Amino acid sequence: MSGNSTIGEAAIRAGCQCYFGYPITPQNELTEYMAAHLGRKKGCSFIQAESEIAAINMVYGASLVGARAMTSSSSPGISLKQEGISYLAACELPAVIVNMSRGGPGLGSISASQSDYFQATRGGGHGDYRTIVLAPSSGQELADLTHRAFDLADKYQIPVIILGDGMLGQMMEPVEFKHEAPEELPIRGNALRGAKGRPSRIIKTFTSKPTELEEINWSLFRRYQLIRKEETAFETFLVEDAKLIVVAFGIAARIAKGAIKNARTNGMRVGMLRPVTLWPFPSEKVKELAKRTRHFLVFEMNMGQMIEDVQLALEGKGEVSFYGRPGGVIPTPSEVLRVVSRLYHQKGLESGK
Amino acid sequence: MSGNSTIGEAAIRAGCQCYFGYPITPQNELTEYMAAHLGRKKGCSFIQAESEIAAINMVYGASLVGARAMTSSSSPGISLKQEGISYLAACELPAVIVNMSRGGPGLGSISASQSDYFQATRGGGHGDYRTIVLAPSSGQELADLTHRAFDLADKYQIPVIILGDGMLGQMMEPVEFKHEAPEELPIRGNALRGAKGRPSRIIKTFTSKPTELEEINWSLFRRYQLIRKEETAFETFLVEDAKLIVVAFGIAARIAKGAIKNARTNGMRVGMLRPVTLWPFPSEKVKELAKRTRHFLVFEMNMGQMIEDVQLALEGKGEVSFYGRPGGVIPTPSEVLRVVSRLYHQKGLESGK
Amino acid sequence: MSSGKTGSKIKGYIEIDQELCKGCQICIAFCPKDVISLSDKLNSSGYLPVLFNDSGECTGCAICAVVCPEVAIEVYRG
Amino acid sequence: MSSGKTGSKIKGYIEIDQELCKGCQICIAFCPKDVISLSDKLNSSGYLPVLFNDSGECTGCAICAVVCPEVAIEVYRG
C-alpha cells in the first residue's frame, strides 16, 4: 500500500467521514483510495471537487456540522487553499489537510520536496493563525500521524496539516494500522445541526469592532501556547554524545539517519534531531541539546526554511550550518554523509571534546 | 487624495499599463482610481476581474508580454493570489502586488492590520521563492515606493509586494508626485511578443528533471542574494544614543515615532529602526545597532511576526520584547509610550550607561 | 407605538414602529388608501419616519407591511 | 526511411518514420487500400511500428497521414 493510500486508510480508521479533494500528482492515490473506500461507506462522503478551493470550503462546511473531514493536495493546490485554511483557523474548526509537497515554485516538478515549510508553519494565509503541522517520515508514521491529526484537530478545534512529500506518498512500506474504524463518532458539541431544542447558533469571525477580533486572536493565541506546551513532538537519534547534530524532518530525516549511521561507523559522533511537529517546533529541545552540542547541521530538501526555527531556538548559542537541495532533487545518504564529514572535519570535531 | 488613490496615481506615473483587480475593502479606492484613470488611457487596460485569482493571472499574462502590470487586494484576497505569485516568482516575471491588509484571520475585519507579514516575507505560496516587500508608512512614501516597486520589479524580474494597511489606504495626506507618466516604455527584451524575426520563446518552469528545477532555484537564490546586498532599505530615528530601540514598520512605525518623541521629552533615550524593505530585512543594520544598544522593542499590529526577523538578526546578542495588537486594533502613540516607559524602567535603563 | 387606535366600523389599522422605520416611503407609495405620510420629526437613528393617518380608510390590506423593508409595520384587521 | 520507392504507374506512396511511429495502428484502420501493416520488429522506443506495403495500390490520398497522431507519415503523389 502506497504512502498515499496509507493516509487514506488511516483516516478512515480515525473516523474520517468526509474527504473532498482534487487530483494533483504526487498525491492522487490518496484521492483515489478515498473514492474507492470512503465514497460508498455509510454516513460518509467522497467528492472530487471542481478545484482545491471548492474542496477546502467543502471541508469547512463538513466541519461546521461536526464531521471529521479531510482534504489533500500538493504544493500549488495547497497555495490555493490558504484562504480556506485561514477561515478554518479563525472559526476554530477542526480539519485535516494533507500536503504531499512537490518541487516549486510555480508549476515546478512532481518530484518530492520540502519547500512548503514556511507556508505550513507560519500560516500561509492571511492573519495571525497557526496550524499544527505533522511531518511523518515513514509509512508507519503516515498511518500513526494521520490518526493523531484527527484527534489533535478535534481536541484543539484547529486545522492540522500533514506535511509529507511526493516520495512518502509514492513509496510502499509495511504498515500496521493500530485502530479499527469507529462505528460512530459523537458529534462535536458546538456543531451546527439545526437549532432544534436550543437557541440558534452562529459561527463567524467578521466584526465591525476590531476589539472583538482582537479577542478572537488572543483566545487563539492562548490555545496555541497550550499546544506548544502539550503537543510538541520530536525524535532524537544518538544525540547524547554528539558533537554534531543534524536537524531534519520527514523524508530528509530518514536519509540523514542513514548518513549518520555511516558516520558513526566512521567514528564521527553525529546525532539527529527530527521534529515530528514542525509547528509547534521543538525549540526547547534544541536549546537543551545546545547545552552539550555546539554544532548543528540543518538539512532540508529546500533552500533553507526550518533553519530559521533552529536559529530562533538557539539564540546564537550554537553554530548552524545548512545543506539543502531544492526543486525536487532527492539527496542520497552518501551525499549527506559527505556533507557531514566535511563539516565534522572543518570544525575540527574529531579532536577531543 | 486617499492613500489608495495615491498608489494608483503613482503607478500610472511609473508607467503601469495594466491593472487587474477585484474589489475588497479597504483598498477599493485604488481599484476605482484605476477604473477612472487607467481604463480609458491609450495603450493601457483596466479590468475588474471575476476574482483575485483571475486578476493575478491576468497580471501574469500581461507581464509575459512585457507590460508593467499591477494588482491589489487585501488580506483574504491576497491569500487567493498565492499560487499566482509563486508562478510569477518562478517564471521570473515582474509584477507589483499591493496588499492593503486588514484584520484576520478569516473574514476578520476591515480595519487596518499588519498580520500578513509572514505571508509577504516568506513566500506564502508554495516553493522556495521570495518577493521584494516594501512597507510604506506615509502618503508620500506610498507614492515613492509604488514607483520604486515597478522599477525594482523590472530590474530584478521579480514580483514586488507593497504591504500597506487599511489605514494607509484610507487616509489622506499631502503628496508630491516626483515623476510624470512616461510616454512609452521600452518592451522588456525577454517578453513574449510573437516569434517575429527570432526563434520562438518559451516561459515555463515545469520539468520532469528535478535538477533543472534546482538550477532555477539556485539562479533565483543568487538573485535574491544580490537584492539583499543592493536593495535593503530602512529608516533610523534617534538611534545614536538609544538605550532602547523600537523596531516597527508601516503605520505602526509612525505611531511609534510619536511615542518616541514623547519618550525623548520625558528623558528616555529611545530610538527607532523602521525597515522599509521587509524583505530583504535590514538584518545587518540590526546587528550593527546591537553593538551599542542592548534592548529592542518590536512593535507590530499583529501577534508577533517581524520579531522573528529581529531575533534572527540579533542571534542572541540583544534582548527583544514585543508589543502587538492584532485583529485591526489601532494602538495610540500614548499607548505605545506607556509600553516603552514601562519597559525602560523595568530594564533599569534610566540609570547610567 | 404610534397611531394605533381601535374604532368601530374601522376595517383595519396599522402600527408603525417609529424607531425601526427608516423613512424610505415605500409604504406610502404602495398604500392604496393613502393613509401613511412622512413625519417631520427625526427618530433617534436620524431618519424621518412615517406616520399612520387613521382616517378610517385603512382596510388592513397589509400591503404596506408586505413592502416595508424594516418590518416596522404591524397590521390589524377586524 | 522505410518503404518509399518510386515506380511508374504508381499513383502514390508513403514514407513511415520507424522511430516516430508508435504502432497505434490507426493508419492501418483508415487506409482505404489496406497497404499498411504491423512490423514485427520493435523500434528503439519499444513500439512495434507499421510498414508500408508498396503493392502499387496506394493512391497517395494521405488519409493515413491525416490520422497519424505521431506525424510519422509523409505522402507522395504523382
Added chain:
Amino acid sequence: MLIKTIFAGFGGQGVMSMGLNLAQAAMLEGKNVTYLPSYGAEVRGGTANCTVAVSDEEIASPVASSPDFIIAMNQPSLVRFQNQIQSGGVLFINSSLIEAEISRGDIDIVRVPANSIAEKLGSPRSANMVMMGAFTKKSNIVSVSSVIEGLKSALKDKQKLIAINEKALMAGYDLL
C-alpha cells in the same frame, strides 16, 4: 501643536466634506495634515464620521482616540463621541437636531442651530457649512480665508455653489 477633530453625523449631512474642507485649508497653510474617513459594514445609511489631524510636525497617528474638537451634527454622533473628547476640548453641537443635555463639565460646548440658520439662508443643505464657520472661528486651527480658498478649489468653478457655501460659512463664522 497637534490638533485632532472628529466630524460626525448622518450620511447625508456632509460631514465628510467638512473634514476635507479643514484638511484642504490646513494644507494651504503648509501644515501637516491627515484626513481619515471611517466607514464599515455597519454604516449602511447610518452615521458617518471622519478625523482630521493638523500639526506643524509629522503626525504619528491619524486616529483620534481623544480628540480636541468634536462636531456632532446629530444625536447618535453625540452619544457615540461625547465621552471621547479630551478635557478642555470643545464639543460643537448642531442644536437644530440635538436636544440632549451634556453631563461633562470639563469641556466647552458650542451650540449651533445649523439647520435652522441654513434654512433661513434658503439653502437647507448647507447646514454643514454653517457649522464649519462656527468651528473655524472657535477652533482657530486655520483662517477662514483658507477655508474659503479650499472650498473654491474643491468646487472648481461651480460659482453658484461656492457663493451659497461661502454665505453659510460666514453666517456660522459670524455667529460666535
Added chain:
Amino acid sequence: MLIKTIFAGFGGQGVMSMGLNLAQAAMLEGKNVTYLPSYGAEVRGGTANCTVAVSDEEIASPVASSPDFIIAMNQPSLVRFQNQIQSGGVLFINSSLIEAEISRGDIDIVRVPANSIAEKLGSPRSANMVMMGAFTKKSNIVSVSSVIEGLKSALKDKQKLIAINEKALMAGYDLL
C-alpha cells in the same frame, strides 16, 4: 545488508508488478522494505520503472542512485540505467528484446530470453515472471517460495493466473 533493485521496461511489460512481487516476498520474510514506483509527465506510454530496497535495518532512502541489481526488460531501460549500477552489481537483460553490447566490465551480466521462454510456455504476457525467476535465483534476496507466496496473495484466488505465473517463474528460476 541493504540491497536495492531497479526494475525497468515498457509500460505494458509488468515491471511494476515484478517490483511489488519482490517487496511482498521480502515483507513475508520479515525484512524492511520500500517500494518506489517512478512516474512522471514523461512516461505517457513510455518506459516505467520501480525501485525496491530490502534490508534488515531501517531503510534510509527508497531511491537507488547506485543499485545492486538492475532488470532491464527493454532497450531504452538498458540505455538509461546501465551506468547507474554499482561495481560488482548484476545486470539482468531481457535478451529477447535487447541486443546491445555492454561495455562495463565491473558488473555481472545475466541474459534471460524472457519473451521467447514465455512464448514457448504459451503465455507470452508472463515474460516478466520468467525474468523474476532468474532474478530470484541469482540475487538471493528472498527465497523463491516467498515469491510464490507473495504471488498468491497478490492474485487472490485467480488460480489459473497463479498457475501460469508460477510456471513462468520456475522456468526462469531453473534457467540459471
Added chain:
Amino acid sequence: MRKVYTRPRLLKRVPFHYCPGCGHSVVHRVMTELIDEMNLGDRIIGIPPPGCSVFAYHYFDVDMAESAHGRGAAVATGIKRAFPEAIVFTYQGDGDLAAIGTAETIHAANRGERITAIFINNAVYGMTGGQMAPTTLSDQVTTTTPYGRDTKIEGYPIRMSEIVALIRGAVYIERTAVNSPANIRKTKKAIRKAFQAQIDDLGFSLVEILSPCPTNWRMTPLESWQWIDKVMTKEFPLGVIKDITGKNDAD
C-alpha cells in the same frame, strides 16, 4: 381586531443595518416567514456571504455560519453531504455567486447538490461600495465603470440563472423581484418551491431575486423599486426558468 401582520417569529428583534429601501431585508423577512411556515427552523442551516448581507445571521434565528467570498455553494455542499438531514441554503450576492463563485455555483448545480441558493441580484457590489457586478446593466455607472459599463470592454450582464438552468442537476430555478407586493409574494412562493425541491431530495434549486440597492444606484428608495420594473427586468426577465420538480402549482 386581530393582528394580521406581525414580525416573523424567526426574525430576531434587532434593527436591520441595511440602507433605507434595500431589498435584502425584504428577502430576510420573506424567508424567515417561510422557514417558520414550512417548519424548517429546527433543521435549516444558512450560509450568508461576505456582502451587504454578511450580518444576515444577526436577523435569521436559525443556525448560520460565515463563508469565504463566493464559496457558499461549496460550503453548503460540505454541510449537506456531512449532514443530509439538514436543509441548507446559501444566501449570495451577484458578486458572490456570479463572479468569484461562478465555478462553485455551477459545479454544485451540476452535482445536483440538494441545496438552495438564494441569489440576490442588485446589479452592483453593495458592500464594497458600488462596484460593477457581473450583472451590472449595460451603460450602468458604478464606481468601477465610471463611464458606464461598456459591453465591448466589460462584457454583458451575465444571466446566471439561465446558465444554471442548462445544467441537469438543477431542478428548480426562478427569477423574481422584491419591488412590489405581488413580486414579493411570488418571491416567497419561489423560495418555497426551491426549499421543497430540496426536501424532496430532487437536486439543486436557485431563486434569483432582483433587489433594489438605492444607495449604489444613487436613487431614492422608490425610484430604485421602480427601476427594477422599468429597466432591470428587461435584461433579467422574471419567471420560472426551469422546473423539473414535477410538482404542479396547486394554488
Added chain:
Amino acid sequence: MRKVYTRPRLLKRVPFHYCPGCGHSVVHRVMTELIDEMNLGDRIIGIPPPGCSVFAYHYFDVDMAESAHGRGAAVATGIKRAFPEAIVFTYQGDGDLAAIGTAETIHAANRGERITAIFINNAVYGMTGGQMAPTTLSDQVTTTTPYGRDTKIEGYPIRMSEIVALIRGAVYIERTAVNSPANIRKTKKAIRKAFQAQIDDLGFSLVEILSPCPTNWRMTPLESWQWIDKVMTKEFPLGVIKDITGKNDAD
C-alpha cells in the same frame, strides 16, 4: 512524385510524449498547419495547461508560456489586453477549462475577450492518471469513479460549450472530434474560424475537440477512436454550437 503531406513547418522536430493513439498530437499538428497557413506564426502566443499537453511548447514553434491550472483564460486575457496585436490561444483540457477554470472561462467569454480557447475534451484527467473529469460520461469508470460515474452523486457530464454559447461575448463555438479524417478536417476548419473571429476582433471563440485517451479509457487506440463516435458524441453532439461572426461558410 510530389510530397503532398509532410510535417508542418511550425511543428518542432521532436517526438511527442503522448501515448500511442492520443488525440492531443493530432490537434497539435492541425493547429501548427493552420497557424502557418494563416500566417500567424509571427504574432501568435499560446498558453498550454498543466495536463497531458503541458509540454505543448516543445512541439509548437511559436511563443508560449506555462499557466497555472485552469487559469488559461485569465492569462490569455492579460496577454491580449496588454498586447492586442497578438493572436492568443489557450489550449486546455476538460479538467482545466471546465472544472477549476470554469469561472475564468465563463468570464473571459463574457467580456468577449478576443482570444481563442482550444478545449480538449477527453472525458478524463489524463495527466494525473485518469480521474473523473467534469465531462466524464455517466457510468464511465475512472480512478475516482471506480464504480462508474453515478450522476446522483457526481452529477452529469457538463456541456461547457453549450454553457459558453449562452454568453453574449462568445461569438464562435463549435464541437468537433479528432477521430476520423473527416472530423480532423472539420476540426481544422473550426479552429480556422475561431482564429478568424479573433483576427476580426469579434469576441471570444472556443473549439471543443473530442479527443481519444486510449490509456485512461483502457482501450486500444482504435477502440478509443471509435468510442468517440459510438458513445461520446451521443452526450456531446458535434457541430457548430454558436456562430455570430456573420461570416458565411464559403467552402
